[in-house]
Amino acid sequence: MAAEGQDLYESLKIKYPRSFSVAAAPGSAAAWRRALGTALALATVLALGASLAAVGALYARAERELRAARAAAAGASALPGCALDAASHGRLVQRLSIGWRYHDGKIYYFSSDRKSWQDAEDFCVSKQSHLTSVTSLEEQEYLAREAGKTFYWIGLTDLGTEGTWRWVDGTEYRQNMSFWAPQQPDNWDYGPLGREECAQIHPVGNGLWNDHNCNFTFAWICEKRLDVAGL
Incomplete structure (x- = not known):
């Protein structure tokens, strides 16, 4: 009986559906893996x-900016009173x-x-x-144009000298060469935070000046002038 059973199963031929062929399955998996590998390689x-x-x-942008920097430095070096030695030129x-x-x-x-x-002033001094x-x-006009729509502190203050404005770099403050926005400075009082004693370029006024509380950020x-040592 064992021999007959063995012969029976050995002679039995199983017919698989076309979509599930024993021979086709490994081939399809291999093809899928090859396709996936190709796709991954292409994506990489x-x-x-x-x-x-x-x-x-x-890199191209950095090269353009460096060329522009060198051209600006060369132009600055040619200005009367702004001659730069090699080391200063390099730092510029x-x-x-x-x-x-x-x-x-x-x-x-x-x-x-x-x-x-x-x-901010301490940062500038460190530079x-x-x-x-x-x-x-x-x-x-240059500063207002470059500032665009951003608020920027400038070096004008009446800290310690209420109502008497001065430039922190020692430049003489002249009222006829000031560019305050209308109704400014108004010295608004922020209570415990103090009054408005520092100036900023104000985008709402197209770069005109506004006084603001110095503790705000x-x-x-x-x-820096190029005719000043320590570039």
Whole structure:
């Protein structure tokens, strides 16, 4: 009987559906794996290509900014009274390449961070500069244009001398060369926080000045003249 049973099952031929062929299943899995591998490889190549393109764009931008910085430094060096030795020229290029901006014999730093007025001035001093003063209509227009829609501290204050405004870098304050917004300064009282004793460029007034409480935090503008040592 065992032999007959063995012969019976050995001679039995099982017919599988076309969609579930024993021979076809391993082949389909292999094909699927090959397709998946190809897709993953293609996705990797595309991602790598996109990354390389992004890196290339950043490199090209950095190169453009560095060339512009060198050109600005060369222009500054040619100004009367602003001749720079090799070391100072190199430091100027470095500053310009990390965000400082050159304009008319001065360099400016427009922060992206926010600080109180005194902390902003301390930052500028740590960079051998001060919060910016404004000495001409042309400079005011430049700063207002660059400031855009952002509030920036400038180096004007009447701290300790109520009503007597002064530039923190020692520049003489002249009322006929001030650019206050209408009805400013108004010395608004914030109670325990104090009064408005520090000036800022105000975007609502297209860059005109507004007095504000010095303890509030805003972006700031540092300024350094190129004819001052310690660049």
